[in-house]
Amino acid sequence: MRVLLTGAAGFLGSHLAERLLREGHEVVGVDNLSTGQGRNLERLRRHPGFTFLRADVVQPLEVEGPLDWVLHFASPASPPRYLKLPIATLLVNAEGTRHLLDLALRKGARFFLASTSEVYGDPLVHPQPETYWGNVNPIGPRSIYDEGKRYAEALTLAYHRAHGVPVRIVRIFNTYGPGMDPEDGRVVSNFIVQALRGEPLTVYGDGSQTRSFCYVDDLIEGVRRLMEVDYPYPVNLGNPEEYAVLELARLVKELTQSPSEIVFKPLPQDDPKQRRPDIALARRLLGWEPRVPVREGLRKTVAYFKEIVRELGHGG
Numbered sequence: 001m002r003v004l005l006t007g008a009a010g011f012l013g014s015h016l017a018e019r020l021l022r023e024g025h026e027v028v029g030v031d032n033l034s035t036g037q038g039r040n041l042e043r044l045r046r047h048p049g050f051t052f053l054r055a056d057v058v059q060p061l062e063v064e065g066p067l068d069w070v071l072h073f074a075s076p077a078s079p080p081r082y083l084k085l086p087i088a089t090l091l092v093n094a095e096g097t098r099h100l101l102d103l104a105l106r107k108g109a110r111f112f113l114a115s116t117s118e119v120y121g122d123p124l125v126h127p128q129p130e131t132y133w134g135n136v137n138p139i140g141p142r143s144i145y146d147e148g149k150r151y152a153e154a155l156t157l158a159y160h161r162a163h164g165v166p167v168r169i170v171r172i173f174n175t176y177g178p179g180m181d182p183e184d185g186r187v188v189s190n191f192i193v194q195a196l197r198g199e200p201l202t203v204y205g206d207g208s209q210t211r212s213f214c215y216v217d218d219l220i221e222g223v224r225r226l227m228e229v230d231y232p233y234p235v236n237l238g239n240p241e242e243y244a245v246l247e248l249a250r251l252v253k254e255l256t257q258s259p260s261e262i263v264f265k266p267l268p269q270d271d272p273k274q275r276r277p278d279i280a281l282a283r284r285l286l287g288w289e290p291r292v293p294v295r296e297g298l299r300k301t302v303a304y305f306k307e308i309v310r311e312l313g314h315g316g
């Protein structure tokens with residue numbers, strides 16, 4: 001297959017690109033490097049089937065040659081990052097999604113949208129099945145991401161219904177693993193880097209809010225399986241293993257054997273209180289479930305961050 005993948009320099013995009021390249025497919029990676037990392041691209045450039053196009057997908061995109069898939073993974077994903085890039089985040093999910101759907105339509109390609117569990121907002125139903133419509137503050141600071149993704153899902157299904165574009169939509173729940181950006185501010189990277197540097201672990205609020213953490217290899221396996229079935233509606237992918245944030249901080253301290261203290265900082269506005277995927281649909285449709293327990297995934301992630309912290313130096 002020849003696949004166009006946006007967000008190829010990012011955490012998930014680079015893992016997905018690597019998986020497809022290893023299977024022998026050709027990948028045209030597109031990224032504007034706004035939140036991506038050069039080190040992810042270096043890894044991909046070792047594969048002869050990889051080409052890189054530096055472009056902002058908010059602008060219309062022209063690519064030569066045939067395409068079997070347009071995979072749209074470009075978007076800031078970490079809350080501190082998207083809060084700093086509010087308009088760009090809305091546009092990459094609105095205009096970006098539109099241009100990429102147009103590209104898929106022109107090329108006769110299938111389209112794949114990386115959506116998010118954030119479409120459920122601060123959920124009042126727990127765990128969250130795909131049938132839940134969510135509880136999103138449409139004008140709060142997080143709305144640029146949540147509503148951007150909700151619009152992207154609506155647009156994707158509109159192209160499917162109006163133009164017959166074959167589409168897939170994945171709702172990704174918090175995913176972590178090697179390849180994460182040590183600086184992007186998400187909880188797993190923050191806690192591990194803080195613990196390795198002997199700095200305080202910053203728990204926002206009282207740490208009773210929960211998240212469910214999926215190891216990246218499991219997520220990519222689910223994405224790959226979703227590409228193989230003909231199902232246009234959203235599918236949750238995530239690991240139902242649910243942790244309170246304070247519990248996660250203690251676990252990271254234990255796994256890194258870090259003497260760091262835990263400190264409490266203000267809770268960001270509209271921070272969801274709980275989140276856990278209902279993965280019954282993914283089990284039935286894809287025969288998929290996560291295989292890597294959180295403890296094991298965190299150990300592998302700690303090993304990756306040890307290297308990164310050594311490269312960056314203390315406090316770098």
Ligand code: NAD
Pocket residue numbers: 006007008009010011012013030031032033034035036037055056057058072073074075076077078092096114115116117171172173174175176181
């Ligand atoms: P990331 O920030 O590591 O990667 C996103 C990539 O998109 C970056 O390389 C960035 O430079 C690129 N990008 C952003 N705007 C762009 C634009 N206008 N044009 C071209 N490139 C652009 O984030 P990630 O964790 O890899 O997330 C990838 C996708 O998965 C995103 O769509 C995100 O919303 C979704 N997602 C991720 C998670 C998670 O836990 N990692 C959870 C839910 C959804």
Ligand code: UDP
Pocket residue numbers: 078079080174185186187188190191202203204205209211245267268271272
């Ligand atoms: N969080 C935290 N300390 C940090 C970073 C995040 O306590 O240093 C909390 C954050 O408030 C949220 C949870 O951890 O409740 C997950 O945050 P993340 O930014 O990873 O992703 P989210 O699920 O909010 O998009």
